[in-house]
Every structure is written in structure tokens, then in C-alpha cells.
Amino acid sequence: MTSNGLPETLADALQTRFAERFQTGMAICAQHGATTTWLENQPPDAVVFPQSTAEVAEIVALCSASQVPIIPFGAGSSLEGQLNAPYGGVSVDLTRMDSILAVHPEDMDCVVQPGVIRSRLNEHLRDTGLFFPLDPGADATLGGMAATRASGTMAVQYGTMKDVVMSVEAVMADGRVIRTGHRARKSAAGYDLTRLLVGSEGTLAIITELTLRLQGIPEGIAAARCSFQSIEAASKAVIAVLQTGSRVARIELLDALTVKAVNRYSKQSLPEMPLLLAEFHGSHASVKEQSQAFAEIASEFGAADLVWTANHEERARLWQARHDVFWAVLGLRPGAKGISTDVCVPISRLAECIVAATTHAETLGLIAPIAGHVGDGNFHNLILINPDSPEEVAAAKSYIGWLNQLALSMEGTCTGEHGVGQGKQAYLVAELGPALHDMLAIKRALDPKGIMNPGKMLYGEIGGH
């Protein structure tokens, strides 16, 4: 072992091969642990910055030979400890693999390296009339978004990463490079390894290239907001809108406390009641028609203060409320740490779930405002705690456990879009029970040494971990 915890032969080999692109400093290692989560930061022993698939394959082969853990790293914005290194090892920082390799406007797809940031892809695409539709909030890398099966506000119309990733190139645990598919828009060729790797959180392979489906920039975009007397009324309005077969691009819910935080933070004067924000994409005529249909349905459920617009600047202001939520809510309690929940339930149970969650959080004395991707049945509490208070930490943990169980009892999931990582391993067992046996069998088959992001997602892995 070297002083940094890596076997000497491995550290020497990586140093020789990657020179200044191999780093072992404490600061850089700490930055590559899980810093955006409430979980303890567990830094890797070293960080390496590959610039090509061949270099990733070399790194994996070297780590495999020494049985040393490998943790793929993108923007560092994951929320469940996916980037921590509980068993040490090498963080493989993919941000230098940030080329947009091809855009195929006629096929409405593109090929990118994993380190490309979402917003940069859209800047690059602007002149093609196409866009990449998913927006998870964080300006994440596309590789990271694929690895955690991210989604965000646009999922209700455009799906999640499982829907927009057409195929990937990946380096497997033994250093082999595979491709899971090509550029056909659909395929029935063999096991769906694309979807197996999307959401596998680096525990099976490192994604080194992605082929992504794009969308045509709509001719018209209209946005609307309105306020409701209750979460139930807002949820019922959403169900009614979806049942008409209307194509809603986004439909988001903020609870009264979140609206209050937004008013304070962004100096707005929104009614401090449950708020729905919706957006429609299509032709000018169709977005007008859809906005009107939305207004009619919302009114039936008692919506007040309905505002709608197809004007770009007004729309940007309207969505500002949504984008401000994270910082606005933190402003409710300066100095507090925010812990995000991520349950997703069938929409018919959503109102009941949110109301019970609000009541239970109050009972526990927690400040835990809610914002939700309500068209998918997915919502987040941002629980504000003093991380130095054992009572508050315990209350937050108790709340999270209770909420996840509630979601499971409603045929939902403990994670709609953040993934399992270290934070939800126990809930994954509760949720899928016997299927964990098969996940573990797949893990062991594809990563027999247990070196791919060990200690994440699945309990009971192999090797030293």
C-alpha cells in the first residue's frame, strides 16, 4: 500500500501512464466524494482524468488486476452518495470526455461523450432546430444522468433517461469495451443492455459514449400557473388534464410553504397556496388550445389566479418560481442542510401521500416543504435540518423511512429519479424483495471481483467489499 491507500503497483502504473492526470491530493479526493448529499463524505484514494474510451479501459484493467474499486464521476450532483468511496479506490472523472461526437438532424439523434453537460448540448443543438428535452434541475453530465436514470420536469412528456438513451458504449469490469446497440429508433435484438446500464449507478460498467434521441424545438410554447385551495384539488386537476390525452410538457406542484419561500427569495407575490405550473409544446394553435383546456379543467377544481402566456420573457419569469425552489427553500432556515426525498406513487394516490407527508413532517417538527413533478406522481421534500443536531438528524431519518414505506404501501417507489446509492439500499430491499436476488446475480456475473462502485445500490456484494 502507498500512503494514499492504493496498492503501490497500481499507483505507480497510473502515475506513469497518466502523469498530472492522476491526482491523490486530499482536496481533490474530497471533492470527488459525495458532497451534494447529506451522507458523510467518503473520498476516494485517487482521481484519474481519462480522455478516451481506450484510457478508461486501461484504468479499469489496471484496477481490476489489483482488485481496487472504481467510482465513475461526472458533475458530482448525485444525491444519494453514489460518488462516495466507502472502500477507497479510484474516482474516474469523466469531465474531460466532453465531446459532442455527432449530431444527425434527419435522424433526430446525437452521439456524445459522458462528460458533456446537459446545457452545453442544448447550446450546441440550437441551430439544428432540435433539443435534448430532459432537465433534472442540476446541470449534470449526460453520463451521470444516464447512470442514475435521471429525469426532471420534462419527463411527463419526454420520458426519463431510459427513454432517451438509444444505446451506449461502455467499459465493463474486466476492461472490455461493448456497444449495447446502434442508431435504429427501435430494436428487438437481444437483452436490453442499454436499459440495464441506464440506472445501474456505475455498479456494472462505465458509460463512455451515449447515443441520445432528440426532439424538434416546438413551434410554440405556452406556460400557465394557477393556485388551488388544497393539494387534493391540484392533484385532481392534474389527473383530469392527463386523462384528456393532452400533451403536457411539464406540470409541477409547489406546496404553500414552498410558494412562501419563493415569494421571499424572488420577491414575488404569488398566493401562498398550492401552486401548479404547466407548460405546453406544439404548434401555436395547439398550445393555445391546450392552455385553454387546461384553464377550463383547472377552474372546475377551483383554480384561482390563473395566468397563462406564450411570451418568452413572461414564461421565463413564470418558471423562475420553479427554478428558484432549492435556494428559496434553503432561505427559510439559513445555515440549514437540505435533505431531499424522492418518492413516486401512482397519481391517484399522490394527494393522499402529500397530505400525509405534510402532516407527519409537522408532527416530527420538521420544516420539509414540497415541490413535485406531479404529472409523474413524483415529489420531493426538502427537509431543512441542523446537521449538528442528533435529534433533528434522527427526526429526518425517521421521516424518510416512514415516507418511503408509505410510498411502497401505495404501490409506489422510494426513488423516482435520484437512484439508490448508499441512501436507499434498505428501501430497495423493502420495495423489490426477491428481485434483489436476481440483481445481485447480474452484479456478480458482470463484476465478479466487485470493483465497480462497491457499496452502492445492492447489499451483499462480493470480493473484499
Place this chain on the structure above:
Amino acid sequence: MTSNGLPETLADALQTRFAERFQTGMAICAQHGATTTWLENQPPDAVVFPQSTAEVAEIVALCSASQVPIIPFGAGSSLEGQLNAPYGGVSVDLTRMDSILAVHPEDMDCVVQPGVIRSRLNEHLRDTGLFFPLDPGADATLGGMAATRASGTMAVQYGTMKDVVMSVEAVMADGRVIRTGHRARKSAAGYDLTRLLVGSEGTLAIITELTLRLQGIPEGIAAARCSFQSIEAASKAVIAVLQTGSRVARIELLDALTVKAVNRYSKQSLPEMPLLLAEFHGSHASVKEQSQAFAEIASEFGAADLVWTANHEERARLWQARHDVFWAVLGLRPGAKGISTDVCVPISRLAECIVAATTHAETLGLIAPIAGHVGDGNFHNLILINPDSPEEVAAAKSYIGWLNQLALSMEGTCTGEHGVGQGKQAYLVAELGPALHDMLAIKRALDPKGIMNPGKMLYGEIGGH
């Protein structure tokens, strides 16, 4: 061994347990081999008709104990030999598991057993205002459609089975029952076993229950048809329509020979030129707008004889041309056997692929008209051969091999929707190469005895097979 080829202990156990629901007659076994394909019929040794998940689990456990192959069976409409029993074994006929277990209108989903036939689900749903959107042509079972990752004419708007199956219950190779998810509209909980089982063709598990996403029946439906001077012009029109972000529910292409066959069979008088059929779903106003936009774009590419309608009967007549294709084409050469190809390529390459395919088929002296799900880049030749002519069989095989290689050279796939089965194993290797290693590792991990539909999809399986 008994006379039917099964080990005596297994035959006795199944006979005792299932009585008249265990059958070994030659006729019933032959019906359960692959009868709708050009591949040789390889009947199983016996057929058993379970009525519950528990019974499927019992059958699998018994077969596992004797290391006897298990072949799941639905409507028998698969096209690549997925139902053949090259190593004998037990066909598990799931058609008696045909209950619609739940419909959740607010959540727009339903839970069904695998033997439910697609058309029956839609009859059942009619009063709810919802429908199940996929239409693969054959009136297949939903379990079979999931197992082969089927799609059909509606995939361009509504996706394939990978998109509409939310989760499944399945019996694994050791007889354990698992559930891959619940009813949340999205989830990031663990490996995506749902998508792994969808398209696995019975080689990993038997699907015993499916949760399916439904769609709201649109307020308006409009259909259009028009004729083009060339396949290129028709393909370019399709690309232009898709790029506008227009929501096309179906967009189908028939080549001139197929149109000729349809005219003869259905006594129509369509221009014997490449024909596009399109359908739009939405509000009355939006389908009118989309039809008009379609007409404008089609005209730019030289479309003639454009006919469009929102009238139900007229629309039914318009689509009749498409639905008649299989029988109409067979009518071009009475007594011939039809062999279907299934390549899918990026849309930008589609015209080139179809034109080359037509020329090559002519060179080989084959009658091989084309109909395609052109919005996805997927098309089928129906090759008409005399199965007793070794020359014609050889020419057809040569053509299929050439076409699959052409599709791969265009970054496409050898199978858009029919699956691999026995017919495309070699092409799967050509298409995904190194990834086959990982598929085989998964197969061995989840089915160590190699009893689940052996001899399909992957070469080099384990056990006796």
C-alpha cells in the same frame, strides 16, 4: 424417458398435478412448435396449461429438478422460431391465464395476466376512455408481445413494449416469483429488470403478470394517404414531418408492388406507386391542423392523390389497405410461403436501404414486396417462395443475410420488432459482438441450468443445450 421424451418422474408429476391440462398428443405438440415461421417446426414433448402464477412456479420447479427445457407460449404468432423446442421439453401455454386483473383509470394503467389478447384488452377498456396503443398486426397475447419486445404501427407515437410495460411479475428459472416494480410512472430503483425481461424471449423467465401504461382515447383521429413518385420522396416527406415535432400516431409506407397486391386483393384503385398512410391523434382542431401540415409537407415532396378524413368509416377503409397487406401480398403468388424480414435503420438511411433492397431482391429473382413502419425506420419484405424449391430457399436466405448486413452497415439492427429467436442468432453476433459475452453471462447467472427456452437468441448456452 417416457415415449414422449420427458423423464418419467417429470411426466408423472405433471400428469398427476395437471391431469387433462397436461397434454402430450402429437397434434397439440405440433401446434405449439413454431408454426407461423418459415423455420422447421420442432414440437415440444408436452404442453401444460397453468391457470395461476403458483402453477407456473410449480411447473418451472419440476422442470428445473429434471433439467428439462421450458418454452413459454402465448398466441403462437412469433416469427423467428421463438416457440420451437429444438431440445424438446415442455411448452407452457399461458392462454388460460387471461384475466384482466385491474384497471386504474386515474393512473391510466392496468394489470393483466400474460394470456390476455391485445384486442380483448381494448374491448374491456372501451368504457373507461382509455386504450392500449400498441398494434403489432397479429392479435398476440400481451405476455408474448412483452417477451418479444413487439411494437407495430403505433410505435412512432406510443413506443414499443419496452415503453408501455411498467413492471412485470415473473417466474425465474429456479421457480422463484419476483416482481420487477410497482405502479409508479417512473422509478430509479435498482437495475431495470422490467426492461431486461421485456424482449428476453422466454430465455430468462416466464412473465406471469404485466402492469401496462394506457393512453386516453383521443378526442379526434384523422387519417391521410398520399402517393409518391419514389421511395426517396416518401421517406424525405416522413423525415420532414417528424422534424416539425408533429405527433404522428402512425406513418406507414407501402411500396408499389404492395399497393398493386392490395388493389387486387381488396378491389381498390390506389395509384400503384409508393403510398404513405398517416394517422393523427389529438383534439379535433389539432388533428385537422396536423393533417393540413402533413399535406403541405407531402406536397413539397411531390405527393399526389392526397386524401384525408376524420370520419370513422372512411378512416377504417383507408387503413384497410394496410391491414390487408399480409393476405394481399400472399395473393400475388398463391401457394407460396411468406418469409418476413425486419431490419430497422436510422431514418436518414431508410430510402437508400429500401431502394437497394428492392434492386437486390429483383436481381435474385425474388418477389419481396415491402411495407414499413417508416416513422421508426423499420420495414418488412414479405418474400414469397416455394418452400419446396431449394433454389428459392437459398435465394431467400442469401437475401436475408445480405439485407441484415446492409442494415448493420447503416448503424441499424437486424430486428426492429420480431426478435432473434432461432432465425437471427448469427446476425445478433454480427450486430452486437462483444456485448454477447455479457448477455451470455446474464443468461448463465439467471438460468444456470439452461432450461429457459434453450437454443434461442444466444449461441453457446449451458447445460445439455
